Amino acid sequence: MKNLIVRLVFLALGAFIAGFGLEGFLIPNNMIDGGIVGISIMLSYLTKANLGVLILCINLPFIFLALKKLGKLFVFQTLYAIAMLGISVNVFHNHNATDDLLLATVFGGVVLGIGVGIVLRNNAAMDGTEILSIRLAKKSGFSIGEIIMFFNVFIYAGAGFLYGWDRAMYSVLVYFITYKVIDIVLEGVNESKSVTIISDKSEAIGNAIIKKLDVGVTYMTGRGGYTGAEKQIIYCVISRLELAKLKELVKMIDKTAFLAVESVHEVDGVRIKEQKATKNFAKTMFRAIRRKRKKT
Numbered sequence: 001m002k003n004l005i006v007r008l009v010f011l012a013l014g015a016f017i018a019g020f021g022l023e024g025f026l027i028p029n030n031m032i033d034g035g036i037v038g039i040s041i042m043l044s045y046l047t048k049a050n051l052g053v054l055i056l057c058i059n060l061p062f063i064f065l066a067l068k069k070l071g072k073l074f075v076f077q078t079l080y081a082i083a084m085l086g087i088s089v090n091v092f093h094n095h096n097a098t099d100d101l102l103l104a105t106v107f108g109g110v111v112l113g114i115g116v117g118i119v120l121r122n123n124a125a126m127d128g129t130e131i132l133s134i135r136l137a138k139k140s141g142f143s144i145g146e147i148i149m150f151f152n153v154f155i156y157a158g159a160g161f162l163y164g165w166d167r168a169m170y171s172v173l174v175y176f177i178t179y180k181v182i183d184i185v186l187e188g189v190n191e192s193k194s195v196t197i198i199s200d201k202s203e204a205i206g207n208a209i210i211k212k213l214d215v216g217v218t219y220m221t222g223r224g225g226y227t228g229a230e231k232q233i234i235y236c237v238i239s240r241l242e243l244a245k246l247k248e249l250v251k252m253i254d255k256t257a258f259l260a261v262e263s264v265h266e267v268d269g270v271r272i273k274e275q276k277a278t279k280n281f282a283k284t285m286f287r288a289i290r291r292k293r294k295k296t
Helices: 002-029 034-045 053-065 067-091 100-119 128-139 146-164 165-185 202-213 242-252 274-295
Strands: 192-198 219-222 230-239 256-265
Touching: 002 034, 002 067, 002 100, 002 165, 034 053, 034 128, 034 146, 053 067, 053 128, 067 128, 067 242, 100 165, 128 146, 128 219, 146 165, 192 202, 202 230, 230 242, 242 274
Parallel strands: none
Antiparallel strands: 192 230, 192 256, 219 230
């Protein structure tokens, strides 16, 4: 409970920092963020509807997409962070920090990146497009980053028609600054992480990862340098949003397990369900070829 309360405090802090970045720098200068927040800003500009309410309402369907794969705790914390963001944009409304476009671009991206980074670091998200991208990445051959960029192309194009192309280009600069700062806040955390796990309960942990996260694992044999005992080592690659869930899963099974996490800059492969489908297709083709050979 204590850890949860501390996490909620940091989620609120991150959301309020992000809200100040939006209302203090971007929105007064007709610049937007990417994803659902960017769509909400443009809809608020067109309809004069409350921005905080729009951010919460548009994000709701995407939040519940994460319920099955990322768990109830992640959904609760994400919903809480988005609600805090909705409140913060109302608190900081009409608090313009600067009218200088260059300063607004740089400091808006930095402040927004710090806020979003704090939220991501505490196992939550503030934008539904990232959650949707995780689901689509499992069914398509594209990475999460490529899918997010695909959505943002249309969002920034809309901003160009609405605010002018110069403001749209400033918004793109904000996007890149924001994500660079997020990486710094998360100590280089990228969308994919390779995880090495050493435990005496490796098979139980591996089966749990496969079942709960739908992630393939590889078992390797190792030997302890001090004890000389042989151990099974687990290796897997996951998204950054799944990392907190994996850590929690491992610690539930073995509190003494050793985890090593490294950044992965590029991932090329398929998930378990796709591998099974490929294997079944290969077996079917192989049997058909054998039947034809027997007939001839």
